[in-house]
Amino acid sequence: MIHYSSYKYKCFPRKDTKEGNGTIEIMKAAILGFGTVGSGAFEALKSSDDVCVKRVLARHPIEGMEEYVTTDMDDILGDSEIDIVAECIGGEHPALDYVKAAMRSGKHVVTPNKNLVSAHYEELMSLAKECGVQFRFTPTAGGGTPWLFNLQRQARCDEIMSVSGIVNGSCNYILDRMQREGAGFDEILADAQKLGYAEKDPSADIRGFDTQRKCVISANTAFGCSIHEEDVPVFGIDKIRSIDIDHFREKGYTCRLMMNASRIEGTDSISAYVEPVLVPPGELAASVPLNNNLIFLTGRNIGTLAFYGQGAGKMPTGTSLAEDMIDIADRSIPTHKAMENHLTVDNTRVFHRYYMRDGDKIRITNNMTVRDAHAFAAKHAGGFFMAGIMEN
Numbered sequence: 001m002i003h004y005s006s007y008k009y010k011c012f013p014r015k016d017t018k019e020g021n022g023t024i025e026i027m028k029a030a031i032l033g034f035g036t037v038g039s040g041a042f043e044a045l046k047s048s049d050d051v052c053v054k055r056v057l058a059r060h061p062i063e064g065m066e067e068y069v070t071t072d073m074d075d076i077l078g079d080s081e082i083d084i085v086a087e088c089i090g091g092e093h094p095a096l097d098y099v100k101a102a103m104r105s106g107k108h109v110v111t112p113n114k115n116l117v118s119a120h121y122e123e124l125m126s127l128a129k130e131c132g133v134q135f136r137f138t139p140t141a142g143g144g145t146p147w148l149f150n151l152q153r154q155a156r157c158d159e160i161m162s163v164s165g166i167v168n169g170s171c172n173y174i175l176d177r178m179q180r181e182g183a184g185f186d187e188i189l190a191d192a193q194k195l196g197y198a199e200k201d202p203s204a205d206i207r208g209f210d211t212q213r214k215c216v217i218s219a220n221t222a223f224g225c226s227i228h229e230e231d232v233p234v235f236g237i238d239k240i241r242s243i244d245i246d247h248f249r250e251k252g253y254t255c256r257l258m259m260n261a262s263r264i265e266g267t268d269s270i271s272a273y274v275e276p277v278l279v280p281p282g283e284l285a286a287s288v289p290l291n292n293n294l295i296f297l298t299g300r301n302i303g304t305l306a307f308y309g310q311g312a313g314k315m316p317t318g319t320s321l322a323e324d325m326i327d328i329a330d331r332s333i334p335t336h337k338a339m340e341n342h343l344t345v346d347n348t349r350v351f352h353r354y355y356m357r358d359g360d361k362i363r364i365t366n367n368m369t370v371r372d373a374h375a376f377a378a379k380h381a382g383g384f385f386m387a388g389i390m391e392n
């Protein structure tokens, strides 16, 4: 193992004072995992006066980063100068253990890791509170768009009624090109993988689980609750075929994979689900091109706001994570709402018409509840596809 402890650490960028204000302590951060987002956040912080990177945790030496890299997490946990830990490894393990250890060491934590935040929301929010540290995760939904940040901000003095939208760029890329070019699903998925928009194993994207995680995180942030992945029924786009797209084009619809979570007035419940949606012409969601995201919040006071932008990518996501770190340094920025509302998910009160195809047989249903539609879909494997129909 390489021992880096003999290095005299420099903080990048080396700025210890702000002109005219006397000496100001710059917050020091450690980045765990130096891949796409970790290296993007490192680049973005080069132009920050508030936060600088002191250490990077990696499994191997990184050329040009010798001063920062350690392979030993204890170097970071035991360093009292490090105030913020940015977990960019991804997945649940060892990310969960590292995040918990960082919080217990009194360090604030930021992460773009939606798998971790969605699966361990309650545990991590509670631990952060218990340890008196901040836990921020703006890039977990919307990537580079400041979606969760503004949702948190709006939730301070408004009642959020619903959150919805397109939060998976890979799926939007596939659907948009199928719709505009009439090309086949497999061909476009292969292109998306070549361009780095889709993972080598695309199942979490195309089966809708990535959107489901973002729905959980957005709903919990909006409503101050702690719903779980298993509460949110999901139907993805992996079964969509050219026959479906031809039908949608003929009827003037555009298909989009969307999340939706809404308060049910007068109850302690919300609806929450993920499904392809047939969007009528003229709606904003119909015109979202390629791998972009478009996310809406509706507040009782503010009405509807829309957030549009890049949902992924090294610099969009890395910059969003860097902004979370700077927000921690700037103590006036809002933190996530406490989990004070015990809301349950009830999809029996939301209903719309559905497009359903079983093999080659297409039908449009009458209004049916989201719960019944997803239960029906669960019984039809193989050649079944469905999409909710958005009414004008």
Ligand SMILES: NC(=O)c1ccc[n+]([C@@H]2O[C@H](COP(=O)([O-])OP(=O)(O)OC[C@H]3O[C@@H](n4cnc5c(N)ncnc54)[C@H](OP(=O)(O)O)[C@@H]3O)[C@@H](O)[C@H]2O)c1
Binding pocket: 032, 033, 034, 035, 036, 037, 038, 057, 058, 059, 060, 088, 089, 090, 091, 094, 112, 113, 114, 115, 139, 140, 143, 311, 312, 313, 314, 317
């Ligand atoms: N990429 C995006 O645009 C984007 C957007 C939004 C959210 N996210 C989320 O951000 C997280 C990171 O994604 P990414 O795209 O940056 O992944 P990535 O490029 O694969 O980076 C992960 C890095 O972590 C390192 N790593 C793995 N295990 C480690 C360990 N035990 N100790 C230290 N380093 C370790 C990997 O290095 P080696 O394997 O080489 O050792 C790799 O450099 C994920 O949760 C992802 O869902 C990504």
